[in-house]
Amino acid sequence: MRTLEDWFASYAQDHRQPLNRIIHWICVPAILWAVMAALWTIPVPASIGRPGFWCGMAMIGGFAFYWRLSRPVGVAMLIVFILFGLLSEWLLRSIGANQLWWLALAVFVIAWIGQFIGHVIEGARPSFFTDLAYLLIGPAWLAEKVMRKLKIRC
Numbered sequence: 001m002r003t004l005e006d007w008f009a010s011y012a013q014d015h016r017q018p019l020n021r022i023i024h025w026i027c028v029p030a031i032l033w034a035v036m037a038a039l040w041t042i043p044v045p046a047s048i049g050r051p052g053f054w055c056g057m058a059m060i061g062g063f064a065f066y067w068r069l070s071r072p073v074g075v076a077m078l079i080v081f082i083l084f085g086l087l088s089e090w091l092l093r094s095i096g097a098n099q100l101w102w103l104a105l106a107v108f109v110i111a112w113i114g115q116f117i118g119h120v121i122e123g124a125r126p127s128f129f130t131d132l133a134y135l136l137i138g139p140a141w142l143a144e145k146v147m148r149k150l151k152i153r154c
Contacts (some may be wrong), residue, residue: 004069004154007137008144014124015141023118027111028138033084034108040088041101051092052085059085065136070154076143 015021039055049056059081067074091100119126127134144154 001068004073004140004144007069007133008141011127011134011137011141014119014122014127017118017122020118020122023114023121024138025142027114027118028142029080030107030111031115032080032139033087034104034111036081036084037088037091037100037104038108040085040092041097041104051097052089055085055088062136066140069140072147072152072154073140073143076147076152077140080139080143 015024036055036058039058040052042054044050044053059078063074063078063081066077088100091103095103115126127137147154
């Protein structure tokens with residue numbers, strides 16, 4: 001399995017242009033939230049759980065991936081998952097599942113348009129074109145940058 005440093009070094013090669021990096025700071029979290037919010041709206045049989053169950057299952061899988069790469073990054077991403085889950089739950093209760101789904105779809109589409117614009121500016125294609133695992137690396141790459149600013153070792 002590739003190390004966290006390997007993933008980040010490779011990801012950084014496709015994200016050198018400053019404007020593209022700024023776009024990623026906005027769009028990567030937006031996409032992550034949009035996916036989580038959309039999963040939050042999937043109906044759940046009462047016998048197995050409540051709204052958010054399917055998102056919770058995905059969060060467990062994502063957390064396991066990050067935890068294997070780095071305990072500190074795993075904890076950081078767990079915090080992000082919890083915060084985005086709380087936001088999704090609040091929105092579900094405030095606007096309902098149907099409106100939350102449409103909002104998540106709109107954010108997802110707009111954020112991906114932003115990502116592709118960033119990569120046009122960068123002059124490099126998105127990393128996930130070479131390996132879909134980079135869809136998980138982008139959020140961790142940003143989390144690691146925040147952790148470094150806070151002087152938390154990955």
